[in-house]
Amino acid sequence: MAAVAYELHARQAVEPAFDPHMFYRIRNFNMPNYQFGSGIAADTYIPVELNIKGGLSSENWQLFYQAGRYFIRNRDYGPESQLGLTDGDRGVPRLYRQNGTADQQWTVNQVVGGYEMVNELVGSASPFALRATSPAMRAQGSGGWPNETIWIIDDNPSALVDKALIGNWTSPVEGFVATDTPPSQVLNNLTSSGLSSSTLTIPFPSSTPTNSPLTAPSPSPRLSSGAIAGIAIGAIVLISAAAFLLWFFLRKRKMKKAQTFEHSTTAYEADARHALVEIDADGNKVELAVPASELSCRDGDPMRYRSELDSRLVLAELEGDEVEGNLGERDTVEADRVEEEAEADQVQEEAEVGPKSAEPKTKSNSVELDTEANPLKSETDSKLAGAKVE
Numbered sequence: 001m002a003a004v005a006y007e008l009h010a011r012q013a014v015e016p017a018f019d020p021h022m023f024y025r026i027r028n029f030n031m032p033n034y035q036f037g038s039g040i041a042a043d044t045y046i047p048v049e050l051n052i053k054g055g056l057s058s059e060n061w062q063l064f065y066q067a068g069r070y071f072i073r074n075r076d077y078g079p080e081s082q083l084g085l086t087d088g089d090r091g092v093p094r095l096y097r098q099n100g101t102a103d104q105q106w107t108v109n110q111v112v113g114g115y116e117m118v119n120e121l122v123g124s125a126s127p128f129a130l131r132a133t134s135p136a137m138r139a140q141g142s143g144g145w146p147n148e149t150i151w152i153i154d155d156n157p158s159a160l161v162d163k164a165l166i167g168n169w170t171s172p173v174e175g176f177v178a179t180d181t182p183p184s185q186v187l188n189n190l191t192s193s194g195l196s197s198s199t200l201t202i203p204f205p206s207s208t209p210t211n212s213p214l215t216a217p218s219p220s221p222r223l224s225s226g227a228i229a230g231i232a233i234g235a236i237v238l239i240s241a242a243a244f245l246l247w248f249f250l251r252k253r254k255m256k257k258a259q260t261f262e263h264s265t266t267a268y269e270a271d272a273r274h275a276l277v278e279i280d281a282d283g284n285k286v287e288l289a290v291p292a293s294e295l296s297c298r299d300g301d302p303m304r305y306r307s308e309l310d311s312r313l314v315l316a317e318l319e320g321d322e323v324e325g326n327l328g329e330r331d332t333v334e335a336d337r338v339e340e341e342a343e344a345d346q347v348q349e350e351a352e353v354g355p356k357s358a359e360p361k362t363k364s365n366s367v368e369l370d371t372e373a374n375p376l377k378s379e380t381d382s383k384l385a386g387a388k389v390e
Helices: 002-008 183-192 225-273 329-353 358-373 379-389
Strands: 024-028 034-037 049-052 061-066 069-074 081-084 094-097 106-111 114-119 128-131 134-137 151-155 277-279 285-287 315-318 321-324
Touching: 024 061, 049 134, 114 128
Parallel strands: none
Antiparallel strands: 024 034, 024 151, 034 049, 061 069, 069 081, 069 106, 081 094, 106 114, 114 151, 128 134, 277 285, 315 321
């Protein structure tokens, strides 16, 4: 009773309360963040709906006053369509082609908190209301939310910038039918026609997917600041751990490669320390000046401890002696020693036997023959033959 008294308190007829040259936006008292709209313009009869406030052109309405009644028109559909009911559908207001009959006539009464809208086809027993979350006519004698029939109507001059309400917008509606039936008589007609609460409480379907009826937003749970901080710290720790593991495995792999290279280099150096040696004619070991090693197979080979040999040995065997084709410093000293020993033997022989003229000539001839027979005779034998001839 208190709610009903609140709704009907200070009710009075308003004639005319709205400017026919102005667009208005209509909101329900219980859902002030949603506005009354028609959706996208179409040729079919479109049911009205509630859209969340977003400045859509279809949320602007003209309330045109004529002979004590209002004709309600949408900005997108123009004056040729008006909000109304039909005998076949008295529960959900829709936009129909303009006519002057009672089903498109509205009485707008001012109440505490806003306005009450009544269609002349069903009368004040079934005012326009927000049923659940959809606009519909409240059934006779049915309960509902407190103040669900209160509508807030505000003017919107910005909607006139590109569309002025002139011409057919302000022309009188043809075929206007005056209704003198009192509200009680309208109520009796509704009862006798079989109007029931079930026909008035069915939510209307949406005309288009993009303009479906919207429900009141329910508060969604939000994470506390502590939970957000915990999630952030956990993410940082996880990223840090992944980075550390990546660094660790890369470092371990690099160290393994370095150890393998060091082991192979050490083994090669150990082999390089064992210098190669050559045996001379007297059976002595002669160490090469540079350890022999294999040359690189291609340019730019980074392998260490490789070099070319300093000397090349060409060995030839003459009368059982090993002669070096390319003598080094050590070989020259050895040749001088052999020559000195030969001269000493010759002096000793001359002292014991005496000079022999025929023998040197024979030996000289022998040396020459040997030289011609073997051109690779060493220089050492030639010197010995010369000394004996003298």
